Amino acid sequence: MGEDQEKMSSEKMMMIRVREFIMEKDLPAVEELERLSGDLAAAAGGGANGKKKNTNKKGISLYVEQIGDPFARIRHAPDHVILVAEFGEEEKVVGVIKACVRMVSRSSSKTTKTMMNKYVKVACLLGLRVSPSHRRQGIATELVRHAESWCTSRGATYATVATTASNAASLSLFRGRFGYAPFRRPLFLGHPVHRHRARLPRHHRVLHLPPPLAAAAYGALLLSPPSPRHDAAAGRAEFVPSDLPSLLAHKLTRGTYLAVERDGVATASFAMVSVYDATRTLSFRVGGATRMLRASLAAARAIDRAAPWLRVPSVPDVFRPFGAYLLYGVHVSGPAGPSLLRTLCRHAHNVARKNPACAVVAADIGPDDPAAAAVPHWPKFSCDEDVWCIKKLNASDDDGGGDGDDEWTAATAPGVLFVDPREF
Structure with missing residues (x-):
């Protein structure tokens, strides 16, 4: 046999x-x-x-x-x-x-x-x-x-x-x-995009870095040997592609952003993130939701359309295929770093809301990365599997x-x- x-x-x-x-x-x-x-x-x-x-x-x-x-x-x-x-x-x-x-x-x-x-x-x-x-x-x-x-x-x-x-x-x-x-x-952390502009703290400043400057910054933060001026994680980043400058200048990378405190010389805190438009290459869809959840989200959209001045953060119809913007190169430094990263995520939301095809801003981050706890996300759009x-x-x-x-x-x-x- x-x-x-x-x-x-x-x-x-x-x-x-x-x-x-x-x-x-x-x-x-x-x-x-x-x-x-x-x-x-x-x-x-x-x-x-x-x-x-x-x-x-x-x-x-x-x-x-x-x-x-x-x-x-x-x-x-x-x-x-x-x-x-x-x-x-x-x-x-x-x-x-x-x-x-x-x-x-x-x-x-x-x-x-x-x-x-x-x-x-x-x-x-x-x-x-x-x-x-x-x-x-x-x-x-x-x-x-x-x-x-x-x-x-x-x-x-x-x-x-x-x-x-x-x-x-x-x-x-x-x-x-x-x-x-x-x-x-890695943790997949997703947050819905709604049509209202997210407000940024006035004491935070967001700078748009050109690709060459962004590449130099990531090189110093992720690939350089540790030094007193760098975080302990410096030089320990993995899976950073050797063609990172090409990725940062890619037509689908919407930009690299740096957030600092307007008067943060003493703390020297900052946060960085790059935003990638995946709406042309990936389609997302939420499945398995209850009728009550579907109805509640639909009701929120109806209220938002009827009374936009209420600024209801209505979620798009995620039960049909939708697109996403992906955050990469997420990095925080200093005591105010997490707060600055949350500001960058709001800024990424504002960039994404201009694209009708985008319904979610998401990031894949290592669970032990200090940035993971600072990225805003909804549990229903996230997973740790x-x-x-x-x-x-x-x-x-x-x-x-x-x-x-x-x-x-x-x-x-x-x-x-x-x-x-x-x-x-």
Whole structure:
């Protein structure tokens, strides 16, 4: 019986062919996969379209779907690929996975005053989808195996994947079969955008930094060795992309903003944040809400339309697809830093409200980042279920530490976790 099962398994593998995506040929099939199947790297059970973020608030979930260019989340990386899986003699496309390899900073507890963060080549696997009618056929396994091989051939030392704590199928695939280890637990913090302008404190000043100045500031704050003038987290930021100047000058980055106190020379407090327009690449939707919640939010919108002078912070219809602005590079410093960051989040709200497609301002932040507690958010638009998993692709490779130590894969919390909005 064992030999028969092994033979059947071998025959199934022979029926699966993985190749690179061809836009003219494969786009309709991949779009259909996007519509039919959940993202196996994030959607529990595959029962929902797109990425599902459970908010643990009476069954409410936040769904995230990609729109537009299928290469949008990986095109920024010099090395990127979309792989599709064909099954059977009819060569039907039944699975897809995306991958990119980029240079990012890595954190190290051994970082000293004389050693800056080093950059390593890291692969990002995302967008893994398999047709619901062809699951449990080994297709996801073949896609991940080929994606890892492709990334290794491009010099990637590590591979990462994002999933959720409640997604047993995804964790079983990546942890159980491929040896990925849970790594980071970023918080997704979302806040609704309403049509009324948020008021900024008069004792705070918001400055718009041009991309070159913003890049220099982030370099000093996130990548320079610690010094008496820097926070203790300086030099410990991880996943800061080596092409950060390009990201800051990207057409979808609405701006980088610095908030200071108008008379804050004594405290030397400040906050920084960059705002990315994801309305063209991502679609969000809230599901699982009760009728009472839907009715109450609809009533608030009706009151706001009838009596705008009341300044009711009515929430847009988030039960239909909506867009979002993503905050990245969130940083606070000094005793007044959290208060200044809240001012920046209000400013980002005011920037976002000018875009009718935007209904939420959100950020992915490490739970131990001092900025996390200061970012305004609604629990219904937020979640703490995200799990980043990591794997060293070639155990014989030394990533540049000189001692072969693989401490980066340990669960030690970083100083700052930089989440690239292009890969959200």
